[in-house]
């Protein structure tokens with residue numbers, strides 16, 4: 001099944017709960033939560049209190065994308081506050097294997113994100129342990145950027161590696177996913193589509209339905 005995971009970074013923060021509910025009622029399955037520390041990426045977004053506040057409002061999967069240096073420092077807190085999937089950047093971890101084990105030890109699903117310029121080879125020895133790989137399709141840090149076309153090739157190559165190894169690891173893309181790009185990503189083998197501005201910009205219900213219609 002193909003999954004749409006709207007990124008709340010582009011939601012209206014003055015009515016965050018309502019926007020999330022609208023996206024889920026329209027059929028989106030997950031909630032993508034972008035945590036930025038102002039170090040790994042230029043911007044600071046929000047952190048644990050926001051996740052904690054949203055958690056009681058829905059049973060939907062919380063897909064927490066940590067754009068944070070040395071994320072191992074925060075895994076237990078995000079697990080406690082309601083994350084279901086915790087995604088860390090390979091580029092932000094000195095001891096990537098240790099952080100993956102930490103996420104598993106908290107009973108959460110581990111995922112690793114790679115920036116556009118990062119090769120798939122960083123995943124060679126850890127792929128079998130991952131629930132999901134996030135192939136970034138923009139340089140992380142801001143919503144509303146354009147999809148980087150060469151990332152499609154990376155998704156195709158990753159899909160082939162997952163198939164060869166007989167794994168069921170999900171492939172997620174994040175950045176510039178809209179009605180203009182989502183089919184290209186779908187055809188390359190993506191399972192989970194993150195979309196921010198194309199969901200929360202304008203009519204949320206209509207946007208979710210359009211995107212879901214293109215992937216299901």
Ligand code: DX5
Nearest residue numbers: 140141143144175176196197
């Ligand atoms: C980018 C974030 C994304 C972002 C996507 O750094 O990780 O999740 O919100 O936004 P759009 O879909 O507008 O590119």
Ligand code: ZN
Nearest residue numbers: 007034065174
């Ligand atoms: Zn994200």
